[in-house]
Amino acid sequence: MxxxxxxxxxxxxxxxxxxxxxxxxxxxxxxxxxxxxxxxxxxxxxxxxxxxxxxxxxxxxVLHRFEDHFDDVVAIVLNRKPGESALGALRRHFLAGLDRHDVTSGLNDDEQVLAFQRMVMSAPSLRFRVMEQAARTVDALAAVLAEQTGAELGDITPRVAASQLCSIRIELVRENVRRLVAGEKADYVHADAVTAAQRAFALLEDGLGDYCV
Structure with a gap:
Protein backbone atom coordinates (compact mmCIF):
# COMPACT_ATOMS: atom_id res chain seq x y z
CA MET A 1 0.00 0.00 0.00
CA VAL A 62 4.81 30.99 -13.13
CA LEU A 63 4.69 32.04 -9.50
CA HIS A 64 5.00 28.53 -8.07
CA ARG A 65 8.68 28.91 -8.97
CA PHE A 66 8.86 31.54 -6.20
CA GLU A 67 7.00 29.49 -3.58
CA ASP A 68 10.13 28.51 -1.68
CA HIS A 69 11.15 32.16 -1.35
CA PHE A 70 7.89 33.85 -0.36
CA ASP A 71 8.52 33.24 3.35
CA ASP A 72 12.26 33.97 3.30
CA VAL A 73 11.93 37.18 5.28
CA VAL A 74 9.93 35.51 8.05
CA ALA A 75 12.33 32.56 8.20
CA ILE A 76 15.36 34.87 8.43
CA VAL A 77 13.85 36.77 11.35
CA LEU A 78 12.74 33.62 13.15
CA ASN A 79 16.14 31.96 12.75
CA ARG A 80 18.35 34.96 13.49
CA LYS A 81 21.32 34.77 15.81
CA PRO A 82 20.84 35.29 19.58
CA GLY A 83 20.87 39.00 20.36
CA GLU A 84 20.55 39.97 16.69
CA SER A 85 17.81 42.39 15.67
CA ALA A 86 15.37 41.67 12.87
CA LEU A 87 17.01 44.48 10.87
CA GLY A 88 20.48 43.09 11.51
CA ALA A 89 19.50 39.60 10.40
CA LEU A 90 17.90 40.80 7.18
CA ARG A 91 20.86 43.05 6.37
CA ARG A 92 23.37 40.25 6.98
CA HIS A 93 21.39 37.79 4.89
CA PHE A 94 20.88 40.22 1.99
CA LEU A 95 24.54 41.20 1.80
CA ALA A 96 25.53 37.54 1.82
CA GLY A 97 23.06 36.94 -1.01
CA LEU A 98 24.68 39.69 -3.06
CA ASP A 99 28.09 38.09 -2.59
CA ARG A 100 26.69 34.74 -3.78
CA HIS A 101 24.81 36.40 -6.66
CA ASP A 102 21.75 34.70 -5.26
CA VAL A 103 18.61 34.92 -7.39
CA THR A 104 16.66 36.34 -4.43
CA SER A 105 19.03 39.33 -4.27
CA GLY A 106 18.22 40.26 -7.87
CA LEU A 107 21.94 40.09 -8.69
CA ASN A 108 22.01 37.04 -10.94
CA ASP A 109 22.68 37.52 -14.63
CA ASP A 110 22.13 33.97 -15.81
CA GLU A 111 20.30 34.41 -19.12
CA GLN A 112 17.45 32.07 -18.16
CA VAL A 113 16.97 33.97 -14.91
CA LEU A 114 16.90 37.28 -16.75
CA ALA A 115 14.46 35.94 -19.33
CA PHE A 116 12.20 34.88 -16.48
CA GLN A 117 12.49 38.33 -14.88
CA ARG A 118 11.62 40.05 -18.16
CA MET A 119 8.56 37.86 -18.55
CA VAL A 120 7.27 38.72 -15.08
CA MET A 121 7.97 42.43 -15.56
CA SER A 122 6.11 42.51 -18.89
CA ALA A 123 2.89 40.85 -17.67
CA PRO A 124 0.56 43.09 -15.59
CA SER A 125 -1.27 40.16 -13.98
CA LEU A 126 2.02 38.63 -12.82
CA ARG A 127 3.23 41.94 -11.40
CA PHE A 128 -0.06 42.31 -9.54
CA ARG A 129 0.23 38.82 -8.06
CA VAL A 130 3.79 39.54 -6.92
CA MET A 131 2.50 42.69 -5.20
CA GLU A 132 -0.24 40.65 -3.52
CA GLN A 133 2.29 38.17 -2.23
CA ALA A 134 4.47 41.00 -0.96
CA ALA A 135 1.51 42.28 1.08
CA ARG A 136 0.98 38.80 2.54
CA THR A 137 4.65 38.66 3.48
CA VAL A 138 4.28 41.95 5.37
CA ASP A 139 1.28 40.49 7.22
CA ALA A 140 3.23 37.36 8.16
CA LEU A 141 6.29 39.28 9.33
CA ALA A 142 4.16 41.75 11.30
CA ALA A 143 2.56 38.84 13.15
CA VAL A 144 5.98 37.43 14.06
CA LEU A 145 7.28 40.82 15.22
CA ALA A 146 4.15 41.42 17.29
CA GLU A 147 4.51 38.06 19.00
CA GLN A 148 8.23 38.40 19.68
CA THR A 149 7.98 41.95 21.04
CA GLY A 150 4.81 41.31 23.03
CA ALA A 151 3.01 44.12 21.24
CA GLU A 152 -0.47 44.90 22.45
CA LEU A 153 -3.48 44.45 20.20
CA GLY A 154 -3.85 47.53 18.03
CA ASP A 155 -0.18 48.53 18.26
CA ILE A 156 0.81 49.64 14.76
CA THR A 157 4.56 49.33 15.42
CA PRO A 158 5.03 45.71 14.25
CA ARG A 159 3.23 46.38 10.99
CA VAL A 160 5.14 49.59 10.29
CA ALA A 161 8.41 47.80 11.02
CA ALA A 162 7.46 44.83 8.85
CA SER A 163 6.45 47.11 5.98
CA GLN A 164 9.76 48.98 6.12
CA LEU A 165 11.88 45.83 6.36
CA CYS A 166 10.12 44.19 3.44
CA SER A 167 10.18 47.35 1.33
CA ILE A 168 13.95 47.65 1.62
CA ARG A 169 14.47 44.22 0.12
CA ILE A 170 11.91 44.80 -2.63
CA GLU A 171 13.48 48.07 -3.75
CA LEU A 172 17.03 46.74 -3.64
CA VAL A 173 16.09 43.66 -5.64
CA ARG A 174 14.11 45.75 -8.12
CA GLU A 175 17.07 48.04 -8.79
CA ASN A 176 19.46 45.12 -9.25
CA VAL A 177 17.10 43.42 -11.67
CA ARG A 178 16.54 46.66 -13.57
CA ARG A 179 20.26 47.09 -14.17
CA LEU A 180 20.87 43.49 -15.18
CA VAL A 181 17.89 43.40 -17.53
CA ALA A 182 19.27 46.58 -19.12
CA GLY A 183 22.43 44.67 -19.96
CA GLU A 184 24.87 45.29 -17.10
CA LYS A 185 26.80 42.36 -15.64
CA ALA A 186 26.34 41.14 -12.08
CA ASP A 187 30.06 41.37 -11.30
CA TYR A 188 30.07 45.01 -12.40
CA VAL A 189 26.91 45.92 -10.47
CA HIS A 190 27.96 44.09 -7.29
CA ALA A 191 29.89 46.93 -5.63
CA ASP A 192 27.06 49.43 -6.25
CA ALA A 193 24.51 46.89 -5.00
CA VAL A 194 26.42 46.39 -1.76
CA THR A 195 26.74 50.15 -1.23
CA ALA A 196 23.04 50.65 -1.91
CA ALA A 197 22.09 47.87 0.50
CA GLN A 198 24.30 49.20 3.27
CA ARG A 199 22.87 52.68 2.83
CA ALA A 200 19.27 51.46 2.69
CA PHE A 201 19.56 49.44 5.87
CA ALA A 202 21.47 52.28 7.57
CA LEU A 203 18.50 54.59 6.94
CA LEU A 204 16.42 52.39 9.25
CA GLU A 205 19.12 51.81 11.85
CA ASP A 206 18.07 54.66 14.16
CA GLY A 207 14.46 53.55 14.26
CA LEU A 208 14.72 49.76 14.02
CA GLY A 209 18.31 48.95 14.89
CA ASP A 210 17.41 47.57 18.32
CA TYR A 211 13.85 46.56 17.51
CA CYS A 212 12.95 42.93 18.11
CA VAL A 213 16.39 41.95 19.46
Whole structure:
Protein backbone atom coordinates (compact mmCIF):
# COMPACT_ATOMS: atom_id res chain seq x y z
CA MET A 1 0.00 0.00 0.00
CA UNK A 2 2.84 2.31 0.88
CA UNK A 3 4.57 1.68 -2.47
CA UNK A 4 1.32 2.43 -4.32
CA UNK A 5 0.93 5.72 -2.48
CA UNK A 6 4.53 6.62 -3.25
CA UNK A 7 4.10 5.80 -6.92
CA UNK A 8 0.97 7.94 -7.18
CA UNK A 9 2.74 10.84 -5.54
CA UNK A 10 5.71 10.53 -7.89
CA UNK A 11 3.36 10.49 -10.87
CA UNK A 12 1.63 13.61 -9.58
CA UNK A 13 4.95 15.38 -9.16
CA UNK A 14 6.00 14.30 -12.64
CA UNK A 15 2.76 15.60 -14.16
CA UNK A 16 3.14 18.88 -12.28
CA UNK A 17 6.72 19.22 -13.54
CA UNK A 18 5.76 18.45 -17.15
CA UNK A 19 2.97 21.04 -17.08
CA UNK A 20 5.20 23.65 -15.46
CA UNK A 21 8.09 23.15 -17.86
CA UNK A 22 5.81 23.27 -20.89
CA UNK A 23 4.17 26.45 -19.63
CA UNK A 24 7.40 28.28 -18.80
CA UNK A 25 8.96 27.35 -22.16
CA UNK A 26 5.96 28.76 -24.03
CA UNK A 27 5.72 31.87 -21.88
CA UNK A 28 9.39 32.66 -22.41
CA UNK A 29 9.15 32.10 -26.14
CA UNK A 30 5.87 33.87 -26.86
CA UNK A 31 5.11 36.00 -23.82
CA UNK A 32 2.84 35.28 -20.87
CA UNK A 33 -0.21 37.08 -22.25
CA UNK A 34 0.10 35.43 -25.66
CA UNK A 35 -0.22 31.87 -24.31
CA UNK A 36 -3.51 30.41 -23.05
CA UNK A 37 -4.04 27.63 -20.55
CA UNK A 38 -5.45 25.60 -23.45
CA UNK A 39 -2.11 26.05 -25.22
CA UNK A 40 -0.28 24.83 -22.14
CA UNK A 41 -2.54 21.80 -21.78
CA UNK A 42 -1.96 20.82 -25.40
CA UNK A 43 1.81 21.18 -25.07
CA UNK A 44 1.84 19.09 -21.88
CA UNK A 45 -0.55 16.52 -23.40
CA UNK A 46 -3.07 16.87 -20.59
CA UNK A 47 -6.56 18.32 -20.31
CA UNK A 48 -7.22 21.94 -19.41
CA UNK A 49 -8.92 20.70 -16.23
CA UNK A 50 -5.76 18.81 -15.28
CA UNK A 51 -3.75 22.00 -15.59
CA UNK A 52 -6.13 23.78 -13.22
CA UNK A 53 -6.05 20.85 -10.81
CA UNK A 54 -2.34 21.46 -10.34
CA UNK A 55 -2.27 25.22 -10.87
CA UNK A 56 -5.47 27.06 -9.83
CA UNK A 57 -4.69 30.09 -12.01
CA UNK A 58 -2.58 30.79 -15.06
CA UNK A 59 -0.34 33.00 -12.93
CA UNK A 60 0.38 30.06 -10.62
CA UNK A 61 2.11 28.35 -13.54
CA VAL A 62 4.81 30.99 -13.13
CA LEU A 63 4.69 32.04 -9.50
CA HIS A 64 5.00 28.53 -8.07
CA ARG A 65 8.68 28.91 -8.97
CA PHE A 66 8.86 31.54 -6.20
CA GLU A 67 7.00 29.49 -3.58
CA ASP A 68 10.13 28.51 -1.68
CA HIS A 69 11.15 32.16 -1.35
CA PHE A 70 7.89 33.85 -0.36
CA ASP A 71 8.52 33.24 3.35
CA ASP A 72 12.26 33.97 3.30
CA VAL A 73 11.93 37.18 5.28
CA VAL A 74 9.93 35.51 8.05
CA ALA A 75 12.33 32.56 8.20
CA ILE A 76 15.36 34.87 8.43
CA VAL A 77 13.85 36.77 11.35
CA LEU A 78 12.74 33.62 13.15
CA ASN A 79 16.14 31.96 12.75
CA ARG A 80 18.35 34.96 13.49
CA LYS A 81 21.32 34.77 15.81
CA PRO A 82 20.84 35.29 19.58
CA GLY A 83 20.87 39.00 20.36
CA GLU A 84 20.55 39.97 16.69
CA SER A 85 17.81 42.39 15.67
CA ALA A 86 15.37 41.67 12.87
CA LEU A 87 17.01 44.48 10.87
CA GLY A 88 20.48 43.09 11.51
CA ALA A 89 19.50 39.60 10.40
CA LEU A 90 17.90 40.80 7.18
CA ARG A 91 20.86 43.05 6.37
CA ARG A 92 23.37 40.25 6.98
CA HIS A 93 21.39 37.79 4.89
CA PHE A 94 20.88 40.22 1.99
CA LEU A 95 24.54 41.20 1.80
CA ALA A 96 25.53 37.54 1.82
CA GLY A 97 23.06 36.94 -1.01
CA LEU A 98 24.68 39.69 -3.06
CA ASP A 99 28.09 38.09 -2.59
CA ARG A 100 26.69 34.74 -3.78
CA HIS A 101 24.81 36.40 -6.66
CA ASP A 102 21.75 34.70 -5.26
CA VAL A 103 18.61 34.92 -7.39
CA THR A 104 16.66 36.34 -4.43
CA SER A 105 19.03 39.33 -4.27
CA GLY A 106 18.22 40.26 -7.87
CA LEU A 107 21.94 40.09 -8.69
CA ASN A 108 22.01 37.04 -10.94
CA ASP A 109 22.68 37.52 -14.63
CA ASP A 110 22.13 33.97 -15.81
CA GLU A 111 20.30 34.41 -19.12
CA GLN A 112 17.45 32.07 -18.16
CA VAL A 113 16.97 33.97 -14.91
CA LEU A 114 16.90 37.28 -16.75
CA ALA A 115 14.46 35.94 -19.33
CA PHE A 116 12.20 34.88 -16.48
CA GLN A 117 12.49 38.33 -14.88
CA ARG A 118 11.62 40.05 -18.16
CA MET A 119 8.56 37.86 -18.55
CA VAL A 120 7.27 38.72 -15.08
CA MET A 121 7.97 42.43 -15.56
CA SER A 122 6.11 42.51 -18.89
CA ALA A 123 2.89 40.85 -17.67
CA PRO A 124 0.56 43.09 -15.59
CA SER A 125 -1.27 40.16 -13.98
CA LEU A 126 2.02 38.63 -12.82
CA ARG A 127 3.23 41.94 -11.40
CA PHE A 128 -0.06 42.31 -9.54
CA ARG A 129 0.23 38.82 -8.06
CA VAL A 130 3.79 39.54 -6.92
CA MET A 131 2.50 42.69 -5.20
CA GLU A 132 -0.24 40.65 -3.52
CA GLN A 133 2.29 38.17 -2.23
CA ALA A 134 4.47 41.00 -0.96
CA ALA A 135 1.51 42.28 1.08
CA ARG A 136 0.98 38.80 2.54
CA THR A 137 4.65 38.66 3.48
CA VAL A 138 4.28 41.95 5.37
CA ASP A 139 1.28 40.49 7.22
CA ALA A 140 3.23 37.36 8.16
CA LEU A 141 6.29 39.28 9.33
CA ALA A 142 4.16 41.75 11.30
CA ALA A 143 2.56 38.84 13.15
CA VAL A 144 5.98 37.43 14.06
CA LEU A 145 7.28 40.82 15.22
CA ALA A 146 4.15 41.42 17.29
CA GLU A 147 4.51 38.06 19.00
CA GLN A 148 8.23 38.40 19.68
CA THR A 149 7.98 41.95 21.04
CA GLY A 150 4.81 41.31 23.03
CA ALA A 151 3.01 44.12 21.24
CA GLU A 152 -0.47 44.90 22.45
CA LEU A 153 -3.48 44.45 20.20
CA GLY A 154 -3.85 47.53 18.03
CA ASP A 155 -0.18 48.53 18.26
CA ILE A 156 0.81 49.64 14.76
CA THR A 157 4.56 49.33 15.42
CA PRO A 158 5.03 45.71 14.25
CA ARG A 159 3.23 46.38 10.99
CA VAL A 160 5.14 49.59 10.29
CA ALA A 161 8.41 47.80 11.02
CA ALA A 162 7.46 44.83 8.85
CA SER A 163 6.45 47.11 5.98
CA GLN A 164 9.76 48.98 6.12
CA LEU A 165 11.88 45.83 6.36
CA CYS A 166 10.12 44.19 3.44
CA SER A 167 10.18 47.35 1.33
CA ILE A 168 13.95 47.65 1.62
CA ARG A 169 14.47 44.22 0.12
CA ILE A 170 11.91 44.80 -2.63
CA GLU A 171 13.48 48.07 -3.75
CA LEU A 172 17.03 46.74 -3.64
CA VAL A 173 16.09 43.66 -5.64
CA ARG A 174 14.11 45.75 -8.12
CA GLU A 175 17.07 48.04 -8.79
CA ASN A 176 19.46 45.12 -9.25
CA VAL A 177 17.10 43.42 -11.67
CA ARG A 178 16.54 46.66 -13.57
CA ARG A 179 20.26 47.09 -14.17
CA LEU A 180 20.87 43.49 -15.18
CA VAL A 181 17.89 43.40 -17.53
CA ALA A 182 19.27 46.58 -19.12
CA GLY A 183 22.43 44.67 -19.96
CA GLU A 184 24.87 45.29 -17.10
CA LYS A 185 26.80 42.36 -15.64
CA ALA A 186 26.34 41.14 -12.08
CA ASP A 187 30.06 41.37 -11.30
CA TYR A 188 30.07 45.01 -12.40
CA VAL A 189 26.91 45.92 -10.47
CA HIS A 190 27.96 44.09 -7.29
CA ALA A 191 29.89 46.93 -5.63
CA ASP A 192 27.06 49.43 -6.25
CA ALA A 193 24.51 46.89 -5.00
CA VAL A 194 26.42 46.39 -1.76
CA THR A 195 26.74 50.15 -1.23
CA ALA A 196 23.04 50.65 -1.91
CA ALA A 197 22.09 47.87 0.50
CA GLN A 198 24.30 49.20 3.27
CA ARG A 199 22.87 52.68 2.83
CA ALA A 200 19.27 51.46 2.69
CA PHE A 201 19.56 49.44 5.87
CA ALA A 202 21.47 52.28 7.57
CA LEU A 203 18.50 54.59 6.94
CA LEU A 204 16.42 52.39 9.25
CA GLU A 205 19.12 51.81 11.85
CA ASP A 206 18.07 54.66 14.16
CA GLY A 207 14.46 53.55 14.26
CA LEU A 208 14.72 49.76 14.02
CA GLY A 209 18.31 48.95 14.89
CA ASP A 210 17.41 47.57 18.32
CA TYR A 211 13.85 46.56 17.51
CA CYS A 212 12.95 42.93 18.11
CA VAL A 213 16.39 41.95 19.46
Missing amino acids: RDGTGLRERKKQQTRRVISEAAIAMFLERGFDQVSVTDVAAAADVSKMTVFNYFPTKEDL
